[in-house]
Amino acid sequence: MTPGDVGGEVAGAGHPAPRRLDGTVRIVGAGLLGASIGLGLRRQGVDVVLDDVSPASLRLAIDYGAGRAPLEGDTPTLVVVCVPPDVTAAIVARELETFPDALVTDVASVKVAPLRALQEAGADVSRYIGSHPMAGRERGGPISARADLFIGRPWVVAGHDGISYRAAAALEDLILDLGATPIEMTPEEHDAGVAVVSHAPQVVASLMAARLRDAPDASLGLAGQGVRDVTRIASSDPALWVQILGANASRVEEVLRALRDDLDDVLGALAAPEHPGALRALAESIGAGNAGVARLPGKHGQSTTFTQVVVMVDDTPGQLALLLTEIGDIGVNLEDLRLEHSPGAQFGLAEVSVVPEHAERLVAELVRRGWTIAGS
Structure with a gap:
């Protein structure tokens, strides 16, 4: 099964999510972000057109199920430009001219420079709004794309005076269909x-x-x-x-x-x-x-200070799963987890984060069940 065969569910949600987007979405740039957007939209049943300057990248993204090749007569309602920052403005301007009825966005990690370049070039910015999903991976390319890459992640919508909220509604629909959380900021605030x-x-x-x-x-x-x-x-x-x-x-x-x-x-x-x-x-x-x-937001966006409990875990199959199961059996909610491996040793250290008022009870129960606590 390829990533594009996931179906109409948001990963981890356990139930079908109603689709908000209508019409065809064109994605320019079939790298990590472009292919991931395509995979996420395809599982929602959206018609996705992919385009890329590299024929090999385009074919690979299509093979993974991120969308289809362009056809003459395609009329997208939304164009998402996923290209490097130094060519973002030029590609956005081209797409605005080629598809005069489409809303065009980009996912570049800077927002002021593309907007200024488009304004100086006289482009129709009444149909352009920049955006930036705060998601990614260390590896790039369509082979690393994931349909669930954006779930639960902030996605900045960088509005400007030249476009109305109503005109940009399709972008918000895209963000919500991908399971992300739209965050409104000005381009200056974003950068x-x-x-x-x-x-x-x-x-x-x-x-x-x-x-x-x-x-x-x-x-x-x-x-x-x-x-x-x-x-x-x-x-x-x-x-x-x-x-x-x-x-x-x-x-x-x-x-x-x-x-x-x-x-x-x-x-x-x-x-x-x-x-x-x-x-x-x-x-x-x-x-x-x-x-x-x-001050960094934690789980559910809260700025909460947690207590860390470090547990020694044998490097054998099933031990980490057993630890997590026993934490659940104890009735303590796991807020975060980090693993550290000890070079040359047949064990690792699992640093679990819990709310402070549960730490003492968790340590006592884990010790009683035979686990070794390396720090708390």
Whole structure:
């Protein structure tokens, strides 16, 4: 069964979701996002037309069930442009001209630059509205596409004065049909937001990962979940990120300059840790990080602080499933889960997050059932 054969259900929902979109949707760009949008819409029964400058990518996305090839006479009601940022505006302008009755959106990770380019070119922006699904994977291309990629994820709708809410209704229908949550922002708000939560973190992760190139093998053997978390996104495509960072340069620069100032303070304290106030500066830097991470929305969008319980899990089939089952039997709701493998050891560490008032009871019950607690 291919991903396009899922049927008319939202993954995990357990029941058919009513379709909101009518008509044909044309997707330009059959990479990860384009093919994933196609797969999600096809399971809802939407007629999806795929187009791509690469015949091989187009054929592969079609083979996976993400849509069909273009036909003469296609009249889409919605066009979704899923191409790199440096050609987004040009492709959007082409689609607006080619399909004068269609609403056109794009999913580029910057929103100000394409809108300005279209306005300067005299394009009909009364039928254009930018958008950005906050979803993705480390791997790209149609082979990595998933029909459920957007379920539960925020999807920014970057409205502007040149288009009405009613004219953009088809975009909201698309977002809801894919199981995502529409978030209204201006293009300026969007670009400032992604600079601090996506673009600058990419640079920081890449720079930290670069420190590992010349690290001794013995040092790398000590790597735990901390360095893996910090560098997880460092394997991203450099060519794509050059475009993203260039298109949002001023906002990313602002974030990184502030980060550099903070780093200078830390460096000053480390250079003379015996000086008065040095240790306090270090503590306050770490504390500021605590305050920042506490603001990140958790499950159901809540900014809730959870308690972590670390459980040793044997590296044998079924042990992790058994742990999760027993947590459920104890009657404690699992808020989050993270796994860390111990190099050279036949066990892993499962860090489960629970609300603080349940942590003590969970630890006691797990110990009683024979589990080893490595931290809480």
